[in-house]
Amino acid sequence: HSTEPWRDFDRSQVYSADLDSALHYLLRVELATHNTLEGEELQIFKDFVTLVAKLYPGGGSVVKLMETLSDWLLSLPLQRIPYQAVLDLVDNKMRISGVFLGAELRWVGCQGSRAGLRGYPCSLWTLFHVLTVQHDAMPTALDNTALEGDAAAVLHVMRRYIRTFFGCEQCGRHFEAAAAASLETVQSREQQIIWLWNQHNTVNLRLAGSLSDDPLFPKAPWPSPSLCASCHEEKNGVHVWNQENVLLFLRRHFGASNLSPKYSL
Numbered sequence: 001h002s003t004e005p006w007r008d009f010d011r012s013q014v015y016s017a018d019l020d021s022a023l024h025y026l027l028r029v030e031l032a033t034h035n036t037l038e039g040e041e042l043q044i045f046k047d048f049v050t051l052v053a054k055l056y057p058g059g060g061s062v063v064k065l066m067e068t069l070s071d072w073l074l075s076l077p078l079q080r081i082p083y084q085a086v087l088d089l090v091d092n093k094m095r096i097s098g099v100f101l102g103a104e105l106r107w108v109g110c111q112g113s114r115a116g117l118r119g120y121p122c123s124l125w126t127l128f129h130v131l132t133v134q135h136d137a138m139p140t141a142l143d144n145t146a147l148e149g150d151a152a153a154v155l156h157v158m159r160r161y162i163r164t165f166f167g168c169e170q171c172g173r174h175f176e177a178a179a180a181a182s183l184e185t186v187q188s189r190e191q192q193i194i195w196l197w198n199q200h201n202t203v204n205l206r207l208a209g210s211l212s213d214d215p216l217f218p219k220a221p222w223p224s225p226s227l228c229a230s231c232h233e234e235k236n237g238v239h240v241w242n243q244e245n246v247l248l249f250l251r252r253h254f255g256a257s258n259l260s261p262k263y264s265l
């Protein structure tokens with residue numbers, strides 16, 4: 001990143017360039033470490049693609065790509081798919097139909113102050129937060145898919161994706177432990193939004209001051225009082241979250257109307 005110019009951005013916004021870059025990295029880099037997809041892995045990948053195709057906000061070229069990928073995966077009678085076939089579809093079919101997923105990674109809200117910091121993991125968190133909020137905003141979006149009727153569909157797909165594909169294995173183990181401990185308590189789409197926010201703050205707390213901490217973006221409880229004053233309260237001298245206001249804030253922050261197209265292709 002160090003050779004790229006710094007992109008000014010607003011911390012109170014979410015950037016579609018980050019979400020597009022997350023999918024680009026996921027499809028071309030993360031998935032590339034698997035030569036073939038079959039069995040459980042293929043099912044997880046299909047579910048992830050369905051989730052994004054149905055819930056990704058905006059109706060832009062990335063949604064079209066994910067829809068095409070989803071239709072293709074669902075129509076295939078194959079039990080195993082070579083990764084190269086996925087890549088060919090992403091590269092070629094998309095170019096022919098004019099659907100184009102930017103060939104570059106452009107981190108905006110997920111820029112790091114030097115190479116190796118932030119970027120993909122930041123954008124993956126952001127993507128899943130956006131998906132939890134969209135799932136709540138569009139309750140029928142997953143109807144007629146394998147994920148219909150599951151109030152925690154986003155978290156279930158995320159859990160299996162992270163466990164199986166996420167390049168950081170230690171992260172996968174931590175996330176799996178957290179999911180095993182409390183994911184089944186999530187019974188509604190609102191709880192799904194809050195569970196992911198809370199889990200992300202648990203990770204922030206654990207990582208504060210560690211090597212992966214970008215000095216320009218120190219890990220801290222989020223949202224800060226400057227992003228959301230009403231999210232914070234004090235009871236008997238102790239800091240507590242106002243969860244109702246946190247939920248309102250998350251819906252707005254990760255909602256479709258707060259998605260900035262700045263720096264997107």
Ligand code: FAD
Nearest residue numbers: 118121122124125170171174175197200201203212217222
């Ligand atoms: P990130 O934590 O990536 O956050 C990205 C953006 O999300 C922030 O800039 C902020 O705008 C917003 N945000 C911050 N907190 C919240 C919140 N609570 N709710 C909603 N939005 C928020 N790294 C490890 O070293 N060990 C691990 O065990 C580990 N586990 C991970 C598990 C998962 C599922 C993922 C996706 C990543 C994990 N990582 C782990 C990576 C780590 O969490 C960070 O993503 C990485 O260090 C980059 O940090 P960042 O400063 O960009 O902020």
